[in-house]
Amino acid sequence: MAKKVSLINMKGGVGKSTLTVNLAWTFASFLRLRVLVVDLDPQFNASQYLLGVNRYAKEILDAKKPTIWHIFEQNIRTPTGKTELSNPQDAIVTVAQPYGGGSVDLVPSRLELALSLRNSGQKEKQLSGFIAQVEGKYDLILIDCAPTESVLTTAAYLSSNYLLVPVKPEYLSSIGLPLLANSMEEFQANYPNHDLELAGIVFNHASDYVPEEKRSKQEVRQVAAQRSWHVFDAEVSFSRSYPKGAREGKPIYATSHSRSKKVINFLTFAKELRGRIGL
Amino acid sequence: MKHKSEFELLRELAELLRRYGPETFEKLATEISSPHFSKMLGSMLSSVAMAGRHAQISRSEQKKSRRKLEGGIPSILVQLRTTEPEKSTLLARFYDSLSAKAVLPTLREIQEFAADAGLPRLKATAREKAITPLLKGLMSLPVKEMRDRLALLKPVSKEDDRSLEGWTNIILGSEMRR
Numbered sequence: 001m002a003k004k005v006s007l008i009n010m011k012g013g014v015g016k017s018t019l020t021v022n023l024a025w026t027f028a029s030f031l032r033l034r035v036l037v038v039d040l041d042p043q044f045n046a047s048q049y050l051l052g053v054n055r056y057a058k059e060i061l062d063a064k065k066p067t068i069w070h071i072f073e074q075n076i077r078t079p080t081g082k083t084e085l086s087n088p089q090d091a092i093v094t095v096a097q098p099y100g101g102g103s104v105d106l107v108p109s110r111l112e113l114a115l116s117l118r119n120s121g122q123k124e125k126q127l128s129g130f131i132a133q134v135e136g137k138y139d140l141i142l143i144d145c146a147p148t149e150s151v152l153t154t155a156a157y158l159s160s161n162y163l164l165v166p167v168k169p170e171y172l173s174s175i176g177l178p179l180l181a182n183s184m185e186e187f188q189a190n191y192p193n194h195d196l197e198l199a200g201i202v203f204n205h206a207s208d209y210v211p212e213e214k215r216s217k218q219e220v221r222q223v224a225a226q227r228s229w230h231v232f233d234a235e236v237s238f239s240r241s242y243p244k245g246a247r248e249g250k251p252i253y254a255t256s257h258s259r260s261k262k263v264i265n266f267l268t269f270a271k272e273l274r275g276r277i278g279l
Numbered sequence: 280m281k282h283k284s285e286f287e288l289l290r291e292l293a294e295l296l297r298r299y300g301p302e303t304f305e306k307l308a309t310e311i312s313s314p315h316f317s318k319m320l321g322s323m324l325s326s327v328a329m330a331g332r333h334a335q336i337s338r339s340e341q342k343k344s345r346r347k348l349e350g351g352i353p354s355i356l357v358q359l360r361t362t363e364p365e366k367s368t369l370l371a372r373f374y375d376s377l378s379a380k381a382v383l384p385t386l387r388e389i390q391e392f393a394a395d396a397g398l399p400r401l402k403a404t405a406r407e408k409a410i411t412p413l414l415k416g417l418m419s420l421p422v423k424e425m426r427d428r429l430a431l432l433k434p435v436s437k438e439d440d441r442s443l444e445g446w447t448n449i450i451l452g453s454e455m456r457r
Contacts, residue, residue: 029430053445061449099369099429111453247441254433 002036002135003277005142005199006160010183011176012147014168015204017045018242020144024050025251026270028102033139033279035102036092038127039068039109040156041146042117047108049246050095059093060108066091068109071130072116072123072155088133105138113152120151127155140279147176149183157187162199162277166236169203169216177201177223199276200230202269207238230276234269237262352414359418366422370414373429377410382432389413396420396428 007016020037027033039046047056059065066085074085085091095104107130116123135141145156157163163184167174188196201224203217224231239262241255248255253263273279296304310316352374359367376382383389386406393401393409398416403409417425 025433030427048446053440053442053449055439057445057449096433099372099426099432111450249439249441250433253431 002138002141003162003279004131004135004160005140005162005164005277006040006145006156007142007164007166008145008153008156008180009165009167009173009176010147010149010179011168011173014147014166014173014176015236015242016147016166017041017049017144018246019164019166019202019204019236020046020142021049022242022245022251022266023270023273024104024140024142025096025098026253026267027140027274027279028096028104029098029251030267030270031274031279032101034105034137036105036107036134036138036141037095038107038131038141038143038159040113040127040143040152041109042111042114043146044109044111044113046144047106047110049249050104050106051093051108052249056108060110065093065108067113068107068127069113069116071107072113072126072151074126085130088130091130092134117150117152124151124154124158128159131159149179153183154187154190157184157196158191158194160196162197164199164273165201166204167201167220168205169213169220171212171216174216174220177220181223181227198229199273200232202232202273203235205238206235232269232272232276234265234272236269237265352411355415355418363422366418366425369422369425369429370417373417373432374410374414377413392428392432395431 007020009016017039024035024037028035037046037050047060051059060067068091070085071091091107093106093108095106097103131141141159143156143159146152165177165180167177184196184198187194201220203220206217207213221231223229239252241252241262245252245255252266352370356367356371356374359370373382377389383392384406386403386409389406389409390401393399393413393416396417398413398419401409401412401416403412417428420428
């Protein structure tokens with residue numbers, strides 16, 4: 001059975017999509033794992049990163065391929081009939097098959113996913129139902145979450161075994177953490193039987209230089225210690241190669257001129273995550 | 280046996296027998312004896328013969344393909360298949376991608392990749408000439424290291440567009456705005 005990890009933080013801009021995509025590529029390329037990325041954000045950044053303009057336009061929009069929107073809207077009656085997703089496989093795009101095995105697949109997102117939030121009743125179990133049908137084909141499923149609390153958050157919790165929380169060591173960014181704690185507590189109260197574990201908090205975009213950053217890290221560690229949350233030893237350091245990778249459609253380690261120290265930092269974190277979730 | 284070619288055919292048949300086993304031969308014999316198979320084989324053979332008569336292979340093309348097979352990368356990979364099958368499969372896929380310029384599309388990128396992998400400096404002045412020494416260099420690496428090195432590569436798509444303009448068109452043309 002696949003390990004299912006949601007990358008979540010109630011603060012935007014902490015690098016969830018970049019981290020999701022880079023982890024997917026890393027596990028597929030170096031561990032030869034079959035990885036599925038689920039883009040659960042109406043801003044569809046992970047889809048943009050993984051597919052680029054032409055593939056997205058041709059393979060998703062022009063081909064009228066089902067997306068995460070169709071998963072949430074399936075079997076819902078509208079004046080024009082019911083939205084159906086007869087074969088779950090239809091909503092999956094093969095992104096890459098690195099040398100030596102492994103694969104990266106994607107359930108793409110689209111802007112219209114935001115419309116699902118307007119009428120959110122009874123939709124929280126649609127994603128977990130979909131994942132139950134396809135997870136046998138994968139070793140790892142990474143869910144890239146939207147940064148606001150909604151039915152999508154509950155859907156992500158219900159579909160996951162683990163949560164991975166990227167935190168940018170900055171004052172406003174770290175406030176996303178208590179918001180997330182609140183969201184998790186509410187979820188656990190509503191679904192006491194669902195087994196959901198916090199894999200840990202990872203400092204993303206860290207440089208370990210600016211005093212503000214040090215202070216933010218210290219505060220996050222304090223909050224984490226009080227709640228027995230794991231904070232990853234490895235930190236994902238700031239590197240210009242991340243935005244460059246997104247522009248070029250490459251993982252950080254394949255970008256030109258990426259510094260080996262930054263790449264090693266990222267791979268060390270991936271290794272620690274692998275241990276935490278027993279991959 | 281009077282002719283050398285007859286002996287060679289017998290030797291190749293023995294080799295095929297060893298490779299596929301007598302059971303496969305028996306099954307094939309049963310299938311061949313069916314009238315449908317004879318008809319299909321007949322039309323196939325005449326098509327092949329016709330294609331052979333029409334084929335106009337120039338001398339230079341023949342020379343070129345012979346040069347490719349003798350001592351070239353494909354023949355080395357075939358040899359490697361028996362001793363190190365995983366390496367052979369990885370390198371064959373890499374060779375195809377290199378030939379199609381789907382990875383490392385410039386000489387500079389090939390040279391940088393080789394340098395990062397700790398291979399001897401590639402002195403080639405053209406991309407095509409750098410491919411063979413690169414593959415031979417990679418062949419010397421342990422299979423795990425080779426796999427990890429190749430994993431660093433991300434195929435380039437000639438159609439890849441990542442412009443802001445492209446995304447703007449998609450976002451502003453979305454159903455939500457209609």
